[in-house]
Amino acid sequence: MDNILDTPKEKWTTQDSDELYSINRWGQGYFAINDKGNLTILPEKSKEGPVIDIQEVLDEIKRKKIALPCVVRFHDILRSQVVTLNRLFRQIIESAGYRGRYFGVYPIKVNQLREVVEEIIDAGGPYDYGLESGSKPELMAALAYNTNPNSLTIVNGYKDATYLRLALLGNKMGKKVIIVIEKLSELPTLLSLANEMQIEPVIGIRAKLSTKATGKWSDSSGENAKFGLTAPEILNAVKILKDAKKEHCLKLFHFHIGSQIPDIRCIKDAINEGARIYTQLNKLNLKLEYFDVGGGLGVDYDGTKSTSDSSVNYTTSDYIEDIVYILKQICDLEEVDHPHIVSESGRAATAHHSCIIAPVFDQINPGYTNYPTDKSVSEHILVMNMRDILGELSSENVQETYNDAIQLKDEAANAFKLGVLSLDEKAKVETFYWQIMNKIVQLKSSLEFIPEELGDLEKEMASQYLCNFSVFQSVPDLWAINQLLPILPIQRLNEKPEVLCTIADITCDSDGKIKRFIGPEDDNCTLSVHQLKDNEEYYLGFFLTGAYQDVMGDMHNLFGALNEVHIFCDDEDPTDFYIEDHIPGGTASEALTYMQYNPQYLNLTIKRNIEKQVQRGKISPKEGVNLATFFSECLNDYTYLK
Secondary structure (H helix, E strand, O other): OOOHHHOOHHHOOHHHHHHHOOHHHHOOOOEEEOOOOOEEEOOOOOOOOOOEEHHHHHHHHHHOOOOOOEEEEEHHHHHHHHHHHHHHHHHHHHHHOOOOOEOOEEEHHHOOOHHHHHHHHHHHHHHOOEEEEOOHHHHHHHHHHOOOOOOEEEEOOOOOHHHHHHHHHHHHOOOEEEEEEOOOOHHHHHHHHHHHHOOOOOEEEEEOOOOOOOOOOHHHOOOOOOOOEOHHHHHHHHHHHHHOOOHHHEEEEEOOOOOOOOOHHHHHHHHHHHHHHHHHHHOOOOOOOEEEOOOOOOOOOOOOOOOOOOOOOOOHHHHHHHHHHHHHHHHHHOOOOOOEEEOOOHHHHHHHHEEEEEEEEEEEOOOOOOOOOOOOOOOOHHHHHHHHHHHHOOOOOHHHHHHHHHHHHHHHHHHHHOOOOOHHHHHHHHHHHHHHHHHHHHHHOOOOOOOHHHOOHHHHOOEEEEEOOOHHHHOHHHHHOOOOOOEEEOOOOOOOOOEEEEEEOOOOOOOOEEOOEOOOOOOEOOEEEOOOOOOOOEEEEEEOOOOOHHHHOOOHHHOOOOEEEEEEEOOOOOOOEEEEEEEOOOEHHHHHHHOOOOHHHHHHHHHHHHHHHHHOOOOOHHHHHHHHHHHHHHHOOEOOOO
């Protein structure tokens, strides 16, 4: 069967849903569907281990009176990703006979939440996994939380004197802080401050490689990259160090060609070029010890294993093997000792552990109208003609009727503008039009040949499912860079989804829509969902949101941060989980304060206005008290719909 949606309703299975939403392809084994038709989490990538039903997580969230929408973090997935990355590096290094170690660092910018950083540090402890900072506040956090004396703290980003002093403070405290020179002018300042503070700095140099990456972040690489030193600047930096008799302080070579690199060939080329520079530097009587490949290890968001911007054509093992074997080969050829390998793989570590659950609270169906179309004595010719072609529609004249209906609808719109068609008559024409389109969709399956104009008719008639969340706050990459993220219902996955929809958020912005979704073979402009039922809640999950989405969301329409729950496995609990922590989402008062409004002033102003209405006899004293209390309570409410 070519299209999974051609499967008859009565034969639909959870396996069909898995294929439709590509769960097995993007989920890395962490997601599955149970016999109830609910999406489940497998923190150990096995049904023999803990199995967490997301519907049961929602039930517990509601029991604790935590309002939706909500961010749900599965800390065991976070731990698993960190451990897997470190174990793979160790295994491949050992099997290759590579003589250096792996010292990974987590870039705090990917997700700065304290609980995330703590979990990563704890999981990475046995592997001496460290932290990377790109700003003064991030470095302050790294210095406090990276307590492992053997792990690295990498200091990236543009630096002023204060930033450099903070990094040197870390060295004074006995921490392995490596200060990466991003531009040549930083080096003299660093040496001067180190001399003033009487500390030997540990220095790295970032190279601006000629290798150009592909993907959405390709501008991070090449000659016009924002950060890094060119070949002449690198050699000038070496001269500055030698003149100051500080060449022994240069310990790390670093490059970064972009985040989410989709094509493994770019990674191979970068490692090759970087290894050549590294070995050449070592031949200048330098004692470099670390080879930092930066970030770039991508996530297969759409499950296609391709070079599309939302995918990667390699596995984590492929990525690590290329780093280890290419670096080993070039170092052996140049008779240079194997360096310790550093990577800054934040996206791959964090993306899978977090998701957003949002309720669908309504739908807009462009093809639905129950406006009465009773025939009148003096019916307008346009209404009459539209009624007639609806009655005559059959599989024999689908194309002709489609064309006629569009023409009559356009004529009716023009006639209304000229004042020769009433609003009632215009409504009847539009009602007939949508009835015709719906009937054409039903007749399409019986046609031997489907005209090109009718090919995307279902998509043109797709419903809009209204979700209680903000695209701009919760999934900004969908809006800002047209990223693909897995989106699917978390329940009823044992039923065939028979509605095609796009998603609209609750912001007052036409950009607050999602019209691009992951499909079984390619991305789609609609999402297959189930028909909403009366008195039954329906939820959509937005997955792989653990990297960058939390930290880059904005407060469009003053919709604030979401409620957040942290889930941990518990083998002794019948549900296999417990909620360890709840971080309250933003209130209206907090959102207003962030934008420099004073909630107390707002409250007082409204109360005074109500009192004036009471004095004028427009409002009773009791009602005035109730209204003032209502406004005060609204200030302390969650910013999303109830």
